[in-house]
Amino acid sequence: MSASPSVSGKASEAYDVVVVGAGFAGMYMLHKLRGQGFSARVYEQGDGVGGTWYWNRYPGARCDVESMQYSYSFSDELQQEWDWSERYAPQPEILKYANHVADRFNLRPDIQFNTTVERTDFNESTNLWSVALSDGKTVIAKFVVLATGCLSNARMPEIKGLDSFEGKVYHTGHWPHEAVDFTGQRVGVIGTGSSGIQSVPVIAEQASHLTVFQRTANFSIPARNAVLSEEERQSFRAKYPEVRHFARVESRNGIYTEMPDRGALDDGDNERRSKYEARWNRGGLTFMSVYNNLGLDKTANDTAADFVREKIAEIVEDPETARLLQPTSHPIGTKRICFDTEYFSAFNRPNVTLVDIKSNPIEEITANAVRTGGREYEVDALVLATGFDAMTGSVARIDIRGRNGQALNQKWAEGPRTYLGLMSAGFPNLFVITGPGSPSVLSNMIVSIEQHVDWITDCVSYMRGRGFEAMEAKKDAEDNWVAHVNEVAYATLYPTANSWYMGANVPGKPRIFMPYIGGVGPYRQICNEVAAKGYEGFAMVGTEQPRKMAAS
Numbered sequence: 001m002s003a004s005p006s007v008s009g010k011a012s013e014a015y016d017v018v019v020v021g022a023g024f025a026g027m028y029m030l031h032k033l034r035g036q037g038f039s040a041r042v043y044e045q046g047d048g049v050g051g052t053w054y055w056n057r058y059p060g061a062r063c064d065v066e067s068m069q070y071s072y073s074f075s076d077e078l079q080q081e082w083d084w085s086e087r088y089a090p091q092p093e094i095l096k097y098a099n100h101v102a103d104r105f106n107l108r109p110d111i112q113f114n115t116t117v118e119r120t121d122f123n124e125s126t127n128l129w130s131v132a133l134s135d136g137k138t139v140i141a142k143f144v145v146l147a148t149g150c151l152s153n154a155r156m157p158e159i160k161g162l163d164s165f166e167g168k169v170y171h172t173g174h175w176p177h178e179a180v181d182f183t184g185q186r187v188g189v190i191g192t193g194s195s196g197i198q199s200v201p202v203i204a205e206q207a208s209h210l211t212v213f214q215r216t217a218n219f220s221i222p223a224r225n226a227v228l229s230e231e232e233r234q235s236f237r238a239k240y241p242e243v244r245h246f247a248r249v250e251s252r253n254g255i256y257t258e259m260p261d262r263g264a265l266d267d268g269d270n271e272r273r274s275k276y277e278a279r280w281n282r283g284g285l286t287f288m289s290v291y292n293n294l295g296l297d298k299t300a301n302d303t304a305a306d307f308v309r310e311k312i313a314e315i316v317e318d319p320e321t322a323r324l325l326q327p328t329s330h331p332i333g334t335k336r337i338c339f340d341t342e343y344f345s346a347f348n349r350p351n352v353t354l355v356d357i358k359s360n361p362i363e364e365i366t367a368n369a370v371r372t373g374g375r376e377y378e379v380d381a382l383v384l385a386t387g388f389d390a391m392t393g394s395v396a397r398i399d400i401r402g403r404n405g406q407a408l409n410q411k412w413a414e415g416p417r418t419y420l421g422l423m424s425a426g427f428p429n430l431f432v433i434t435g436p437g438s439p440s441v442l443s444n445m446i447v448s449i450e451q452h453v454d455w456i457t458d459c460v461s462y463m464r465g466r467g468f469e470a471m472e473a474k475k476d477a478e479d480n481w482v483a484h485v486n487e488v489a490y491a492t493l494y495p496t497a498n499s500w501y502m503g504a505n506v507p508g509k510p511r512i513f514m515p516y517i518g519g520v521g522p523y524r525q526i527c528n529e530v531a532a533k534g535y536e537g538f539a540m541v542g543t544e545q546p547r548k549m550a551a552s
């Protein structure tokens, strides 16, 4: 431990910064802070780095932003040297990459694994946080950074009888480390979001029978995964400066692609269809950016949704199964769109059955079956692909107490409130990476993570340089930002869907559109302008005199 002069004398362990979580956000945060001479300690509840890619080990798990882009950009050597094997790397390879980064930048000595941050309290007289850990210790920090992840709190469904099931139960977001082999088993998958859609075709190949329990049909586009040749990697690497610049500054979602120049209704039927066909054949995330109004105009959106529904009907042989798989409950893209490898065609296999649990909700899970519509579907194992308490779930698990002992959970009881998604009024020196109110989950998240980490590092360096003790979002700045986030969201079709973006997947969770939909490039510009104006909208406490922190 390297105790910081600024915080020493308060506890046996004291740091400039405590970082919670060792996913891509926590790892880069640590690297940046150390580079600026801050003492930092990362606490991670798992026993390894990688976050999402440490926990989500289900069959078929892989990224759906292309790996050449879904990767750190902060080290050119790293991006030039790392060889991604496929267009979308599988989970084990992304986890290997995270471990490589941890070793390459010697991060492990400052990460304490198997340790959960349980509670953190702000002391108004010292302007320091005390951080209570699951190992019984309490450490002191000037700043706390929540790198706890937006999709890190796996949600068990509330289904009667689940506990009485005698076979194995797996959650995709909490998958065992040892290989799971479903060969010869009857498997039930509950949930048809991205995790279900990725795992179904792989489990179908192993299981003697697979029953998929679908509550809401989802839009999915073929990923068109493929092995990357050395030539492809090299040509991509050569254009990295342009790719990364575009993703950060010009894009809306952190992805390098063509920008649409027209709306869907500006083209005639044939032209529009051929554009959708081209994107369908290309595969991947750029399907929704073929036109600039698919997220804004329902009639425009319908043209894309109809196209995908037709594709499903072409692929799936049984007309009734095809009908059930055609999404009708929400405009395309307003729930996180999925990308698949042979998902719809998996339902043509004789060993795969689709069960509609929208019309006939699951009544009960028994010792060996799922009962719905008065019928029992016998299964040996259950896969719960039921998603996460997204964006706020992992923050809420920590008892965070700010000024006057106020609990963050209490403040956010009606929905999260932040300024720029980075800080919440009443909680000084507490940052959130990709928090609610920032583009986060609507983007290539590594781009958004790097932007937040860079901004936070600049900010704490600025404070150190001027001797500020504490920084806090002002209430009016926060109110204005929350209003802006809502205004932008409600100008789109997104809030019309019962999505996890809206908190709709968690019973009782307030319905708020949580991410900022204004776009990655414009958002970065706003953050930069705020910083350039001396952190406008934030209150700084302390004298404006240079003061030393650790190693400065």
Ligand code: FAD
Residues within 6 Å of the ligand: 020, 021, 022, 023, 024, 025, 026, 043, 044, 045, 046, 050, 051, 052, 053, 054, 056, 061, 062, 063, 064, 065, 070, 115, 116, 117, 118, 147, 148, 149, 150, 151, 152, 195, 394, 397, 398, 433, 434, 443, 444, 445, 446, 449
């Ligand atoms: P995480 O990776 O979630 O890491 C947070 C860490 O914090 C976890 O390890 C957790 O254990 C730890 N933690 C939380 N609370 C505590 C606590 N109280 N104490 C100690 N430790 C704690 N995004 C994309 O942009 N492109 C993709 O293709 C993509 N694919 C995805 C696929 C899956 C299956 C999932 C679930 C998500 C995907 N995402 C994708 C989103 C993904 O979560 C982010 O891209 C990114 O990995 C998040 O990194 P993070 O460090 O912010 O959070």
Ligand code: N01
Residues within 6 Å of the ligand: 062, 063, 064, 065, 151, 157, 158, 159, 172, 190, 191, 192, 193, 194, 195, 196, 198, 215, 216, 336, 339, 357, 385, 386, 387, 388, 441, 500, 505
């Ligand atoms: O979770 P989800 P996910 N009874 O919430 C159903 C990222 N990700 O893990 O829609 C029955 O999307 C639920 O039904 P409904 C990505 O950002 C990326 O799949 O609520 N069913 C839904 O079908 C993604 O969006 C990749 O009606 C229940 C499903 O379970 C996010 O993580 C891969 C139920 C949950 O879908 C979350 O994806 C994986 C219940 N009680 C994840 N409760 C990539 O490909 C829930 N459901 C990069």
